Amino acid sequence: MRKTHSPQGFQYFMKRRYEQRFPKFKFQDPGETYGLMPLITQNSHLRTEIIQSNSAEQLQPHQQKRTANSQSKDKTDDTCILIGNTLKSLERRVLKPRISYQPEILPNKFTKPRSKSIKKQPKFDGIYFEGEKFCQELEFQEKYANIRQYYNYINISNGIFIKSTVNYYKANVSKSNNGQLVKNLLKQRWWWLVVDNDKDNVNFLWESSRNDNFIITMPCSEQIDTNDTFNIQQDQFDIQIHSHPYAKLLPKNLIIQMNLQEKQIGKSNKLLNYDQCQQFCDHIRIFEITSNTKIHNHIQNNTHLGSKKNLFLNLKKYYEFNSLNVFEFLPLTYHIKNKFDLENYLIDNMNTKKIWIVKPGELTNRGHGIQIFQNINEVNMFLKGNHQHKNGLSKTFIVQQYITNPLLYNQRKFDIRCFILFTGINGKQKGYWYQEGYIRTSSKEFNLNNLSNKMIHLTNDAVQKYSEDYGKFEKGNKISFEEFKRFITPEKFNQVYQKMKQIALDQFKAAAELLDPLKRENTFELFGLDFMIDDSFNTWLIETNTNPCLEQTGPLLTGFMPQLIDNLLKLVIDPLYPPPQFYTSKKFVYDCLNNKFELIYDSSKMKLNRKNVVIDNEL
Incomplete structure (x- = not known):
């Protein structure tokens, strides 16, 4: 008389058969790899739990047995298998798993034997993988x-x-x-x-x-x-x-x-x-x-x-500490933030005939707010104007000597x-x-x-x-x-x-x-x-x-x-x-x-x- 299996037995058979078809490889330390490590449970529905380590307490019973046997024989011989999400939620698509690592699940009497005509792939040695999925x-x-x-x-x-x-x-x-x-x-x-x-x-x-x-x-x-x-x-x-x-x-x-x-x-x-x-x-x-x-x-x-102002002030401090002149790296520059800075700037350049470029001191780019002036008097008139940010604070300016011989x-x-x-x-x-x-x-x-x-x-x-x-x-x-x-x-x-x-x-x-x-x-x-x-x-x-x-x-x-x-x-x-x-x-x-x-x-x-x-x- 032909023996039949109960529905539960058939599901278990299908589960074991698809698990066994995954590619196998050897990895030196499964706990330190990239990717998810799903926990397969009998009653899980569209759910993946993340295992943070590969401790024996977190493995399924059949995995614990395998881990104990492998440790007693050879502690360095950890054979691993790629698995995906829960079988119940993915069914046959489990053959394209999310990548994670877990110890190999031992074959049982329901596992379909491997065909002798299939050529055995090389073992994983740190670079090379075996299995049909891996090139x-x-x-x-x-x-x-x-x-x-x-x-x-x-x-x-x-x-x-x-x-x-x-x-x-x-x-x-x-x-x-x-x-x-x-x-x-x-x-x-x-x-x-x-x-x-x-x-x-x-x-x-x-x-x-x-x-x-x-x-x-x-x-x-x-x-x-x-x-x-x-x-x-x-x-x-x-x-x-x-x-x-x-x-x-x-x-x-x-x-x-x-x-x-x-x-x-x-x-x-x-x-x-x-x-x-x-x-x-x-x-x-x-x-x-x-x-x-x-x-x-x-x-x-x-x-x-x-x-522009912070760049100038930070470089000035750095170069001065290292006994260097900041104006060997930047054009002659003044930071004008109030009338006292303006007075010092005017005194320094009273009798000079230089062209000046004035830039906003705060965070700007793409040429916004830049103006060029023919002499110091034009600069003075501009800086004496009322310049404020939207929040009411006064704007500051960088006044720089224009490079006339580029x-x-x-x-x-x-x-x-x-x-x-x-x-x-x-x-x-x-x-x-x-x-x-x-x-x-x-x-x-x-x-x-x-x-x-x-x-x-x-x-x-x-x-x-x-x-x-x-x-x-x-x-x-x-x-x-x-x-x-x-x-x-x-x-x-x-x-x-x-x-x-x-x-x-x-x-x-x-x-x-x-x-x-x-x-x-x-x-x-x-x-x-x-x-x-x-x-x-x-x-x-x-x-x-x-x-x-x-x-x-x-x-x-x-x-x-x-x-x-x-x-x-x-x-x-x-x-x-x-x-x-x-x-x-x-x-x-x-x-x-x-x-x-x-x-x-x-x-x-x-x-x-x-x-x-x-x-x-x-x-």
């Missing part, structure tokens, strides 16, 4: 390992080991200042969901101006910023590191330790667990990424670089736009220099007889785009660094480039203890720097902007801006919010991990004096 191409496996390695090393440099508890993240991106570009690049990262209306319940908020209400919901870092040596012996500094792909992104001593790690035999060194990461950094901590882990593209106190490009004035990036992750503040930039040209030939024509004197896109000659000489009024290098010779360009880079570093040092004073857990800000060169090739910092223009005006910026923002996301967002495991090369967002941001400032390598002025740089 076995060597190129895919290497790319996957390199991405995971890159994320680990960026996070190690910030003293954290990322443990994600969610499979996707949410972002809100404002529409202003080419927010569509940022949104498109985020959408390419398939583990991000871009929402339009919700700004409070998102992981990532990108806006043109600082959102203080969002920032105050971000916790302050628990990590004490320490001078981390990454366990490097002094005699190991002779190792050549310049050819390493991350050499410009990470501290030198970490690169050396990475080289030593990568020389070890075997491929498993490219995927690091928490214990291995501790070998690099004594102060590393597990940082759990949840649906409430937030990051914003602006920092508290960004006006200490972004406003280096010209085909008889027209130009400036140089560069970018720097500030990051504050886990209490470690870093500053990066972007290695590319571009030249912004004016639309009219330079002359000093018509100071009221902004098309001659101001090179901002926000001004020049209204000129009838915009794009007539250069497409989008832009030229690349390479074109400019040929124009002034490579030697002169290198001289200018190094001076700009040094001034950028000085800005980070000058505002070291002022930017992001509470050291929020995850913060960053992209600044735009404007430089000018005179006909003697002296390099001058003109201003620093907190909301640099990201518009793709002209063919040069059509390629430049996506690369800039993508490099920023690779450096700041992707390592903190890593993608879940994936199976095929179609899921790769990028193949190249090279990045044009270069680390020039690291707060853990700096020393401060009693006045909180940076006096040493150990990078």
Whole structure:
């Protein structure tokens, strides 16, 4: 007589059969992996519980038995299996699971035996996976390992080991200042969901101006910023590191330790667990990424670089402490905030015949409020006027000597736009220099007889785009660094480039203890720097902007801006919010991990004096 099964027995049979068909792999430390770890229960309905660890008490009875047996035989032989959500809610779609790790479920008498005709796949050894779902191409496996390695090393440099508890993240991106570009690049990262209306319940908020209400919901870092040596012996500094792909992104001593790690035999060194990461950094901590882990593209106190008066005052203090003259880096400058400052300014310049440019002292950009005056009397009359903000407070002004002998490009004035990036992750503040930039040209030939024509004197896109000659000489009024290098010779360009880079570093040092004073857990800000060169090739910092223009005006910026923002996301967002495991090369967002941001400032390598002025740089 044919034996029949009860409905309960049949469901159990179906459950066991589908579980057994999942791909298997071996992982060194299942508790320190990315992704959800669902708890399967008999009565669960469309519900997933998150297990925070792999302790035996939290495993199902049949899993506990397997764990006990495996520990008695071989403690290092942990075979794992990919599983998804509850079987009852997903049914057959469980074959496309959300990625998580749990110990293997033993086969039973209802399990369908594996066909002998199927070729056994290689075991997982740190890079390679077995199972039909995983692509076995060597190129895919290497790319996957390199991405995971890159994320680990960026996070190690910030003293954290990322443990994600969610499979996707949410972002809100404002529409202003080419927010569509940022949104498109985020959408390419398939583990991000871009929402339009919700700004409070998102992981990532990108806006043109600082959102203080969002920032105050971000916790302050628990990590004490320490001078981390990454366990490097002094005699190991002779190792050549310049050819390493991350050499410009990470501290030198970490690169050396990475080289030593990568020389070890075997491929498993490219995927690091928490214990291995501790070998690099004594102060590393597990940082759990949840649906409430937030990051914003602006920092508290960004006006200490972004406003013209604070930039001048901070650099003045820094250079004076280091026995340097601030006016070797900035044009002659006065900050006018009241009648006493105005009187001192008038006395200093009583008998001089200089052209002056007057700028708002507070946070402005895109050429707003800038005026040029022929002499000191015109400046005096302007400053004596009634200038107030909307809240009734008096405006302050930066009065700067106008550079009357600028280096010209085909008889027209130009400036140089560069970018720097500030990051504050886990209490470690870093500053990066972007290695590319571009030249912004004016639309009219330079002359000093018509100071009221902004098309001659101001090179901002926000001004020049209204000129009838915009794009007539250069497409989008832009030229690349390479074109400019040929124009002034490579030697002169290198001289200018190094001076700009040094001034950028000085800005980070000058505002070291002022930017992001509470050291929020995850913060960053992209600044735009404007430089000018005179006909003697002296390099001058003109201003620093907190909301640099990201518009793709002209063919040069059509390629430049996506690369800039993508490099920023690779450096700041992707390592903190890593993608879940994936199976095929179609899921790769990028193949190249090279990045044009270069680390020039690291707060853990700096020393401060009693006045909180940076006096040493150990990078």
